[in-house]
Amino acid sequence: MNIDFTADELAFRDEVRDFLEAEFPADLRKKQALGIPLEKEDHVRWQKILYRRGWAAVNWPVEYGGTGWSPVQKYIFANELALADAPDMIPFGVKMVGPVIYTYGSERQKERFLPDILQSNVWWCQGYSEPGAGSDLASLGTRAERRGDFFVVNGTKTWTTYAQYADWIFCLVRTDRNVARKQDGISFLLIDMSTPGVRVKPIITIEGEHEVNEVHFDDVEVPVENLVGEEGKGWTYGKVLLQHERTNIAGVARSKYRLARLREKAGAPVHGGRPLLEDASFSRKLAALEIELKALEFTELRTLAAIAVGKAPGPESSILKVKGTEIQQALDALFMEAAGYYALPWVPEQYRLDFPEEQRIGHGSETRTALRYFNNRKASIYGGSNEIQKNIIAKHVLGL
């Protein structure tokens, strides 16, 4: 046990810092600092910069373009990106479908899809949940019937983030209804969003923005070659993916960055008044959250260390998901608290690069805090609700 970074690790940290200093574009920096939502193009531009440096797919095996980094390097990388307020990776390609393809896909699929994912040439989205299959994902009803060289897909997926931007969708579909367990008969299918019969219907979420969608499939013909792995084994592949997703969802580095910003903001003196941080209740809540987050940081490091010695992220990733999202939501609430009345104005128009600074309502981006708090109530619901995570822990970790 040793908490100090080695010389190599320190050198690596400097390398990442230098890269960010040189390559993180000024306009994206400014958008991030002002709380201005990024466009699709912004994400793609940033991810391509990472790709050019060879750092787009940190966790992938080296042979497919990954880094081969140690857990500590991954930890350093995530921390430095968060510290610089670099945009989060859009996970659907690199973090979700990519690992499924390189693990279970055919050579042909790997050649066809992985490079475009790595280079952010193709935008992916996820087709898992359905209106009737949320927590009970395995009861999904989207059907894919084999007709010659095609699967004909019918059904509806929902909560599909950024489907409006996506070129491709990866789906869990039912290829066999005559099964004993509903987890059987599910297959993992890759579908081109431009195929006739695919229709995207926006869902406006609580804060008024368009982030998620329903995706309808009406007799959509999908070439058989887009089936990943074996027919009927999709549940297994999807579950592995979900465990990866949960590990990602923890978002420890991002939360550390946000907590530091919140402490900074709350420590700043207010015109004519004392800083919020001198309010004992607020500072104690912030401290308690810092402690929980520090704990989670080490829980994640321990998990990464276990993965490094060959263990797959197992049901323990549920702990990261539950705690990670609880901490994010607690941060959201504290940001809103710190904003006070300025959490209330709903002024999306001022979140543009060309909006005149002097007309801005609220100190900094206070008027985004409530929206973020509302929107991020989803964090304990998506990716397998926290209730489902506790079921998993009870069953697979505690053996109840």
Added chain:
Amino acid sequence: MNIDFTADELAFRDEVRDFLEAEFPADLRKKQALGIPLEKEDHVRWQKILYRRGWAAVNWPVEYGGTGWSPVQKYIFANELALADAPDMIPFGVKMVGPVIYTYGSERQKERFLPDILQSNVWWCQGYSEPGAGSDLASLGTRAERRGDFFVVNGTKTWTTYAQYADWIFCLVRTDRNVARKQDGISFLLIDMSTPGVRVKPIITIEGEHEVNEVHFDDVEVPVENLVGEEGKGWTYGKVLLQHERTNIAGVARSKYRLARLREKAGAPVHGGRPLLEDASFSRKLAALEIELKALEFTELRTLAAIAVGKAPGPESSILKVKGTEIQQALDALFMEAAGYYALPWVPEQYRLDFPEEQRIGHGSETRTALRYFNNRKASIYGGSNEIQKNIIAKHVLGL
């Protein structure tokens, strides 16, 4: 809606105060103040004093010796007794078996048992739980087989408080095993503790004291005339009793008194230091608890008002049980916190009237706080655990 006491209510309050001033014995007062546990004789003496004033059985119908008081009078009475730190009523006779006997018992039973209960001539205890039937009380296995004019009782009851003092026990026993629902076939039986075959085995609880017992029945012959109400209807009677019990368990007046004492103690300056109450965390916890308790006080008053217009205490009494015990336990924890290191010494010997004051360890009765905290973890377990209460609320209040 009106929060003020009427002139009559104020006069009643003064009457209770005068009574306590005159009749609450000095030695009992002192024991209570010093945290010295009361003996059986102390309880009996005090309850007889209440009986002589006609106030032993506040909730009983007037015809059986009750008071006929309004809910507000009962509230005032409970508050004044608590304010004077008068001992809590031992509930088994007056609050538990009494109401069952006057509601479901025969005239003969009423004549035989009620006066002795009212006068505290006879000490009762409760035979409900069994080693294998705790939360799942209806699966109880103590059998009572009819043989002529007797039931022959075999089985074991547990968690029986003060069985070591008791003259009689009221029991739920199984008189019929061939039933569709396990709640059927249960009967309510009164058993003389001196009957051959009754054996009391002490259970020492977590804090090291002897309060509860196992009661074993080996071929105990109970006259048929000691069956209350109809054979096989005991579950219904017992449930009504439990709802009364839950209402009692809330212990609002007692908690108010304790909270005031805690505030007083925490507000007192410490030699060379500042009072604990100036610690913002402690004072905020105390305040938050005061607010919860105030809420519960009004929840109880609303429940009592509903009972007064003819509604029986229904499943809502589960709310009182849950919140009441949560608040008691939170108080226990805060008392222990306030005691600091002095919560640790285990010195039961100093809780005697003749113990020399100057040898006492800890300020006041700090060395009882941890014991109380340990012991009272039972509060959320007994009388139907708080989990069972939530089942009841879900099923009977919310209809889930």
Added chain:
Amino acid sequence: MDFSLNDEQTMLAESVARFIDHEYSFAERQRIAESEEGYSERIWKSFSELGWTALPFVEEDGGLGGSAIELMLLMEAFGRGLVVEPFLATVVLAGGALKRLGTPEQKSRWLTPLISGDLQAALAFTEPQSRFDLFDIATTARLSGNDYVLSGRKSVVLNGGAELLIVPARTSGAQCSEEGITFFAITGEAAGLGRSKYRTVDGHRAAEISLRDVRVPRANVLGPVGGAASALQDVIDEATLASCAEAFGILCALQEKTVEYSRNRVQFGAPIASFQALQHRMADMLIAREQLRSLLNWAVMLRAAGAPEARRAVSAVKYQVGTAGRRIAEEAVQLHGGMGVTWELDVAHYFKRFSTLAILFGNADYHLDRFCELAGRA
């Protein structure tokens, strides 16, 4: 001591509930909230015809003499109905200032049309730096001839686009001093008065107000010069309690809707209402709701009785709204799953309004501290 409503109170409660049922569907509410004005003139007129805008005023001012109890009944129903009309801003806050501080002339000029539904009004009680400190007022007013000249900024003024603005400003004293606060009535578009209007996250309306040497005639001073602090405190106390009643109505709706949803939502082959972990959480929601109802009754009865402890009780309820209430609201969204965070479902809008109310007039921390202070201790 008595917990029952009298006949008039029962009738009031029934009539508001009926109005909401018949005239104020969720779809209608959404239409109103998304309209340019952000409230319905027609609905507002009905409020006045039904006497609700007259409720908290004494009869000699043209009111109905309702107490905190009647106001609670009304606001609770408004909460259940998710009413966006600016009742709190116009009637409780601005009306509350007028009724406490106005001369008979001022009342007939402003309070009478307010009660008749012809005048919208706002009380500009917050500034960019003030957070929840009512007396942190940096806006200044200096006498110049027969006018006061006001300069400063007011932030997040509820219903800030209203014709009548009531503006507390500092005629003397240091920035956070209780002494030196004076109320001014400003109507229409006075020179130097800037209003930057916007929607709030709960679908209501507010504005940033800037005052650059705005001249206000002496006749528009409400109440004593430099001595309006206690009136300000009392208006806000009344409004805080009203906001708690509205929050309680919302929480009742959320709790009931969650139970209903859980009965209908099937997962794993059974309604989610049958899962014990969720049952216990819904039981917790009910317990919290009943506890909140009790506290609200307590505070309202104390205010109705004019008891001095009422101030402390108001802080107790507001604290509970911001803590236990928030848990109810968050659980309601969580148990609705993905649906709970969609614009389409009313649950999201209840949640946002609740979250706003939790901030208004001071959050849980602020009110717990105040509760401690009012006990005469740190």
Added chain:
Amino acid sequence: MDFSLNDEQTMLAESVARFIDHEYSFAERQRIAESEEGYSERIWKSFSELGWTALPFVEEDGGLGGSAIELMLLMEAFGRGLVVEPFLATVVLAGGALKRLGTPEQKSRWLTPLISGDLQAALAFTEPQSRFDLFDIATTARLSGNDYVLSGRKSVVLNGGAELLIVPARTSGAQCSEEGITFFAITGEAAGLGRSKYRTVDGHRAAEISLRDVRVPRANVLGPVGGAASALQDVIDEATLASCAEAFGILCALQEKTVEYSRNRVQFGAPIASFQALQHRMADMLIAREQLRSLLNWAVMLRAAGAPEARRAVSAVKYQVGTAGRRIAEEAVQLHGGMGVTWELDVAHYFKRFSTLAILFGNADYHLDRFCELAGRA
């Protein structure tokens, strides 16, 4: 950065676990706790033979040079074994004072027999009024010839019946001042020294110590006169972290025993492990336990590295023990039902020891405040 144990550490952990398994059953523990002395001489001798009493001392003092990591492994296992021997008091507290402040002569006089298991010791760091403030010391020591004369009271001195008492007293400075604290070693039954010994609620032993003009030779002064505050703080930090490791061991035992009990306890025709509400609570217990393990590792690694942030980390763990840890412990009792509050079951005794540890060296509030202060902010 590295999370794995080295071979020696793994061996240590295994050897303690084996000892507990073979030599320290719950029945044996209860027998020892209820004995007159409250600990077993035989077991203590084994501790010393196994090198555990030498663990946290450097080799030149006759120790094994173990770091915070080794101490954590030992204390965690002691927690799981519910060990009542006064290891914390004698080795970590009194030994900690000796190793930091003793001269070579003093070490050979007291530390050597302590390590060999022949001397029991205690550090009297609390007074009746001091609560958790280490520097609140009213006990005075004044020089009189070649002796210091000590007067005052020390309260709840862990292992206070021990042969060697180490007593911080004030040679100068105001009651809570960091300046003016001096350590004294007092052995046996000095004139004017009163000890009122008792059991503590967790089955350990402590005493009230009174000092009435107790004469202590100058040679028994440990460390600098008036300058021992930072050593005191550091001893207590080391002991606090050790107590957290013990608490963690206890919580692991409680969590595991709860899962086990739930599998075997049948109610309503099924093991209670099958009830979802309880499953989720047991999942919460596991999550809290893993989070606590992480914090403990963090703090221990920082201390082992000699990092200045270690102090803040110690407070973080202790805070977490007192909050999340307490919830684990209370849930363990609750889920055991009535059995959880019986003397008969080990669960009750784990619970009591845990509750003691939650108080020792400062409760959660104290340590959260300290955590805030050490960040350089209020």
